[in-house]
Amino acid sequence: MSPQSRPRVFVTRQIPEKGLECLRQVAKVEVWPGDMPPNRDELLRHAEGCQGLLTLLSDRVDGELLDQVGPQLRVVCNYAVGFNNIDVAAAQQRGVAVGNTPDVLTDATADLAVTLLLAAARRLPEAIDQVRHGDWKTWEPLGLIGVDLTGKTLGIIGMGRIGLAVACRMHAGWSMDVLYTARSPKPEANQQVGGRHVDLDTLLANSDFISVHCPLSDETRGMLDAPQFAQMRSHVVLVNTARGEVIDQPALLKALTEKKIFAAGLDVTTPEPLPPEHPLVGLPQCVIAPHIGSASRDSREQMAMIAANNIIAGLNGRPLPHAVS
Numbered sequence: 001m002s003p004q005s006r007p008r009v010f011v012t013r014q015i016p017e018k019g020l021e022c023l024r025q026v027a028k029v030e031v032w033p034g035d036m037p038p039n040r041d042e043l044l045r046h047a048e049g050c051q052g053l054l055t056l057l058s059d060r061v062d063g064e065l066l067d068q069v070g071p072q073l074r075v076v077c078n079y080a081v082g083f084n085n086i087d088v089a090a091a092q093q094r095g096v097a098v099g100n101t102p103d104v105l106t107d108a109t110a111d112l113a114v115t116l117l118l119a120a121a122r123r124l125p126e127a128i129d130q131v132r133h134g135d136w137k138t139w140e141p142l143g144l145i146g147v148d149l150t151g152k153t154l155g156i157i158g159m160g161r162i163g164l165a166v167a168c169r170m171h172a173g174w175s176m177d178v179l180y181t182a183r184s185p186k187p188e189a190n191q192q193v194g195g196r197h198v199d200l201d202t203l204l205a206n207s208d209f210i211s212v213h214c215p216l217s218d219e220t221r222g223m224l225d226a227p228q229f230a231q232m233r234s235h236v237v238l239v240n241t242a243r244g245e246v247i248d249q250p251a252l253l254k255a256l257t258e259k260k261i262f263a264a265g266l267d268v269t270t271p272e273p274l275p276p277e278h279p280l281v282g283l284p285q286c287v288i289a290p291h292i293g294s295a296s297r298d299s300r301e302q303m304a305m306i307a308a309n310n311i312i313a314g315l316n317g318r319p320l321p322h323a324v325s
């Protein structure tokens with residue numbers, strides 16, 4: 001195929017080169033060069049006339065964008081497993097295939113959830129600050145006391161790929177019992193970690209640690225709000241690596257400041273980035289990472305390959321290897 005007749009693909013951010021090389025074999029690829037994502041106008045302008053779009057979570061893909069890109073558009077793939085930024089129904093109505101990059105980031109994201117859980121439970125940011133600021137005066141019998149982990153109960157909200165990987169780590173490493181919610185019981189969770197499928201209220205009332213792993217949807221938005229915090233144990237450590245909007249953030253702030261729960265570890269917030277002056281940032285018992293769950297070398301490279309293969313399949317009118325519906 002001559003370079004002129006190749007389909008056009010717009011990639012909305014620099015991604016690992018391996019994936020781009022693969023795409024360049026079959027398509028004329030434009031990569032957004034900015035450190036910041038394209039704004040709406042820039043996205044609309046650069047996407048117009050493309051057959052493929054490789055998008056990020058910060059790119060809203062809706063009916064307006066799809067119409068402006070034009071009827072030649074065949075495929076959109078998010079460089080992420082979550083796809084709450086894409087109106088999948090609008091894409092399907094227009095015959096546009098939608099893909100994502102699951103599995104290859106499961107371990108990295110689960111590792112980060114465990115890291116946040118441990119850091120929040122053992123008050124690591126406060127301890128590090130003490131050393132940095134010259135406040136480490138002596139060995140203190142009553143200083144920086146955290147919560148214990150071994151043999152406690154872990155509640156997983158959304159027992160999918162990442163939820164199960166977190167449960168496996170905490171069950172094998174800390175002998176935790178596992179409760180979980182999901183749309184249906186997961187036999188693999190029962191087999192691998194003895195997990196019990198329960199309703200949300202049961203999970204909230206009986207867990208010492210709670211880790212959120214469900215996708216963001218109309219059903220899960222604001223799922224943890226004031227009434228849910230009121231049901232939690234006062235020593236709970238809450239971890240969220242799913243999406244910020246699953247938790248009502250003002251309710252979380254209140255629960256933390258009023259010591260209704262012990263601590264939180266967040267990789268996702270509302271909004272992202274969270275401004276440094278936001279009250280959650282200043283709370284010692286809230287550990288916040290800047291959405292780095294999948295930020296490991298192998299995960300990001302493999303995500304790029306999956307995304308490229310999805311786009312290539314879509315351009316060729318083949319079913320996507322990793323399609324969402």
Ligand SMILES: NC(=O)C1=CN([C@@H]2O[C@H](COP(=O)(O)OP(=O)(O)OC[C@H]3O[C@@H](n4cnc5c(N)ncnc54)[C@H](O)[C@@H]3O)[C@@H](O)[C@H]2O)C=CC1
Nearest residue numbers: 082109158159160161162181182183214215241242293294
């Ligand atoms: N922080 C980060 O960098 C990353 C964040 N994520 C987030 O993690 C989420 C989960 O990823 P995976 O485990 O791969 O997805 P998955 O699809 O394997 O698992 C999601 C689970 O949530 C369950 N679920 C759906 N609605 C629910 C509800 N209302 N209540 C309880 N459970 C519900 C589903 O049944 C499923 O078992 C993604 O959607 C994404 O938002 C994923 C990767 C990296």
Ligand SMILES: O=C(O)C(=O)CO
Nearest residue numbers: 079080081082105294
């Ligand atoms: O994959 C996702 O859903 C993320 O949030 C980033 O990897």
